[in-house]
Amino acid sequence: xxxxxxxxxxxxxxxxxxxxxxxxxxxxxxxxxxxxxxxxxxxxxxxxxxxxxxxxxxxxxxxxxxxxxxxxxxxxxxxxxxxxxxxxxxxxxxxxxxxxxxxxxxxxxxxxxxxxxxxxxxxxxxxxxxxxxxxxxxxxxxxxxxxxxxxxxxxxxxxxxxxxxxxxxxxxxxxxxxxxxxxxxxxxxxxxxxxxxxxxxxxxxxxxxxxxxxxxxxxxxxxxxxxxxxxxxxxxxxxxxxxxxxxxxxxxxxxxxxxxxxxxxxxxxxxxxxxxxxxxxxxxxxxxxxxxxxxxxxxxxxxxxxxxxxxxxxxxxxxxxxxx
Ligand code: AKB
Numbered sequence: 001x002x003x004x005x006x007x008x009x010x011x012x013x014x015x016x017x018x019x020x021x022x023x024x025x026x027x028x029x030x031x032x033x034x035x036x037x038x039x040x041x042x043x044x045x046x047x048x049x050x051x052x053x054x055x056x057x058x059x060x061x062x063x064x065x066x067x068x069x070x071x072x073x074x075x076x077x078x079x080x081x082x083x084x085x086x087x088x089x090x091x092x093x094x095x096x097x098x099x100x101x102x103x104x105x106x107x108x109x110x111x112x113x114x115x116x117x118x119x120x121x122x123x124x125x126x127x128x129x130x131x132x133x134x135x136x137x138x139x140x141x142x143x144x145x146x147x148x149x150x151x152x153x154x155x156x157x158x159x160x161x162x163x164x165x166x167x168x169x170x171x172x173x174x175x176x177x178x179x180x181x182x183x184x185x186x187x188x189x190x191x192x193x194x195x196x197x198x199x200x201x202x203x204x205x206x207x208x209x210x211x212x213x214x215x216x217x218x219x220x221x222x223x224x225x226x227x228x229x230x231x232x233x234x235x236x237x238x239x240x241x242x243x244x245x246x247x248x249x250x251x252x253x254x255x256x257x258x259x260x261x262x263x264x265x266x267x268x269x270x271x272x273x274x275x276x277x278x279x280x281x282x283x284x285x286x287x288x289x290x291x292x293x294x295x296x297x298x299x300x301x302x303x304x305x306x307x308x309x310x311x312x313x314x315x316x317x318x319x320x321x322x323x324x
Pocket of ligand 1: 083084085121122123124147174175176177186187188189190
């Protein structure tokens with residue numbers, strides 16, 4: 001099993017995945033052992049008041065190292081990143097945060113002899129030359145976005161640290177993540193989250209992709225479980241490290257709209273593709289995640305139907321509490 005993860009730091013803890021991952025890690029490893037860090041202050045009292053919290057911009061190595069020292073951190077979940085759509089608008093920022101930030105995290109982890117580091121990758125590592133249905137584990141990685149370029153480099157860098165320095169770095173290629181707690185910021189798959197909020201709040205949604213756009217997606221409870229299961233897996237059973245394909249479900253934008261309409265019959269929608277369509281078209285429709293299944297026993301639980309029921313129930317609850 002290797003060394004235990006005892007003192008954990010999460011970067012990007014205010015983000016879509018980071019905010020829910022931090023709470024899950026606090027529940028599992030003890031609230032005082034999980035330090036939430038971000039360059040912005042968490043708006044959610046749940047995150048702010050449930051454990052230690054520090055201001056860290058991952059591009060500032062000295063500050064990161066200071067917090068690592070102060071809390072005697074042995075494990076980092078590095079969730080801070082610029083996503084695909086913002087990355088196309090600000091490629092310079094995407095490079096700085098995703099590459100320089102990652103390099104800082106890996107160097108600090110190496111210098112402090114850390115137990116383990118989680119570095120997320122994405123379906124954005126694939127490009128138009130990759131087989132789309134499904135994208136194999138071992139395949140062409142020629143993305144056409146800056147985000148994708150940084151994610152390929154991140155996988156290579158993580159694998160390099162495993163081989164060259166013996167640092168235990170692990171990561172998955174996340175599909176689009178659907179969740180009810182924190183909105184995603186600046187991704188191409190954001191429509192699959194926004195549509196739920198719009199259906200409940202205004203009854204109408206304008207998709208920024210075509211009706212027939214099919215992308216790999218995953219519901220947050222599966223995403224959190226996959227992340228923790230990979231990090232707790234036996235190192236000796238892993239042949240891959242930072243580049244596991246990870247599948248949940250796949251559906252077209254219209255299939256998603258119709259599924260929501262089954263629960264909210266008055267919901268209306270239209271399709272007005274913008275620049276994000278080109279990004280979506282460069283990504284696969286489905287993912288072959290046989291390696292994750294074989295090496296650490298991955299199995300998703302949520303399909304489109306189960307996810308829709310749960311999302312609507314959680315968002316209705318938030319609405320009642322005045323949090324939507
Ligand atoms: C994005 O759309 O940029 C992200 C991703 C698939 O990595 N959600």
